[in-house]
Amino acid sequence: MSNALTVTALAWLVCWAPRPAYACRCAEKSAREHFAAAQHVFVARASAPEVHGPSDRVIAKLPRHRRWALLRRRSRSYTLAVLHVLKGKPGLAFAHGTRAVERCVRNFSKDEIALVYVDAKNRIKLCDGNALLSTMLARQLPETLELAGASARKLTPRDLVAALSLGGVIDRAPDASRAYKRVRFAARWAGKVARFQAARAMLTASPKARDVEVHRVLVHETRRKRGRALILVEASTVASTTLHRVLLLRRGARRGYVLLHRFTLHGCAQRLTCLEDGACTARDGSCVVTATAHCQRSKGCKNAGRCTARGGKCVLEGEADCRRSTPCVENGKCTALRGRCVIGGPADCADAHDCKRRGRCTFDKKSAACVVGSDADCRSSEACTNQGRCKRKSPEVCVK
Incomplete structure (x- = not known):
């Protein structure tokens, strides 16, 4: 046993x-x-x-x-x-x-x-x-590029403008692209990556890049056995789309850093905030609502009728917005009232899919809802034609 x-x-x-x-x-x-x-x-x-x-x-x-x-x-x-x-x-x-x-x-x-x-x-x-990204960084991703001389000196901490401690942010940061003229920043190293103090300077773009505006640089430094590593995120705006260029750097044995990997992140138009809330335009380093067309493509318009851009948000402005929403098509909530889409009367119920499919064609004033009012509502519905449910049992259901 x-x-x-x-x-x-x-x-x-x-x-x-x-x-x-x-x-x-x-x-x-x-x-x-x-x-x-x-x-x-x-x-x-x-x-x-x-x-x-x-x-x-x-x-x-x-x-x-x-x-x-x-x-x-x-x-x-x-x-x-x-x-x-x-x-x-x-x-x-x-x-x-x-x-x-x-x-x-x-x-x-x-x-x-x-x-x-x-x-x-x-x-x-x-x-x-x-x-973890820091583990990948230490292993050195395959796209390795050794920087030396002037290129390496450009990536030393004295040439990076950051604010606060790990992951700090400062506006009007320099871009590594050739589209910009050189702008001198007076930065002072405060030790342990804790702080950079930068003097304010305006960024001047060349004529070929007038639609480009750099917003911020995020710097994160980690300490590992193989030396310090930097994760540099540059955010800029090109034709109303935010591009986040990510540079993964490791401090080399000599002065300067080794570029391990670089890639570009999508902008506002490819983010969930655009799909859900209509925030598809990059402005001042964040995604904001600027166009009614963006709102009309969002889930907020489809689900709640927030289809008009106003004051940096997608809002419900009238019955036209409600009629774009799914609750209007399905349940008859096509009337705008106090910032919400509600069932306004018999006409809303008659045009809804619930009337055609389930026989809910009568407007009930007490509950402000579409209900099955009589056997006639059931007989005119698809529930009667397809399933034989042609008699009213309750305000919600037709039965055989």
Whole structure:
């Protein structure tokens, strides 16, 4: 009996026991190999993880032999806002879920910027090259370019303008593009990457780049065994589109930095704020609402009738906006009242899909809703024609 229990315990440990992510044994591959094997490769910002399943309190109250069954039911889900696509078509947002007992799956922290490799089964596995950006930086991504002489001196801390401490921001920062004339900045190193103090200076653009305006530079420096590393993000506006050029730099053995990787992030038109709220125009380093056309393409217009641009927001201005929304087409909410789309009367109910499909063609003044008023409403609906439900049972339902 004891031998049988021992064998059972060993089988449980081998087959079902939870294994931490660091127990993964991954084959050594280069970033080029990970890129070639992936279905999608993109840069994304992660949302806060949502935990599904029983809570820790519920699990703690159970006997030990029952806890594992509940732990297997727990999972996490993330929404990765796609900032820049390097390969494939992941869309504007990529949904990622992990089970509590699943091995070698990448988890993200809130607002983490990550370079993501997705396999053919839409999984984000640790062994496919999905590591922290700082870890990737230390390993040196394949697009390595040694900078020396004048090029290296341009990337020394004294030539970078930043503010505050890690991840500081300052407006009117210089751009590395040739489209700009040289602008001298008086910057003073304050030690430990803690601060840069910069004198104010106006940026002068050449005639070929009049539609370009640089807004900010974000500098983040990390300390690792291989030396300091910089993540430089330059944000500029080109034809009302924000371009974020990301330079990953590592401090070399000599003076200057080594450029490890560089790529360009999409602007406002490719972000979720444009899709959801109509904020599709870059201005002063952020995405704002400027055009009614942007509002009309947003989810706010489709779901709530906020289809007109006013005061930097998409707002509901009249019945024309309500009639663009899905609640008007489906439920008859086509009348604008106090900033909302509501059912205004019998005409709204008669034109709604709920009338044609379910027989809800009568306007009820007490509830201000479209209801099934009589058997005639049911007989005129598709529910009667297709399913034989031609009699009124309640204000909501037609039956056979």
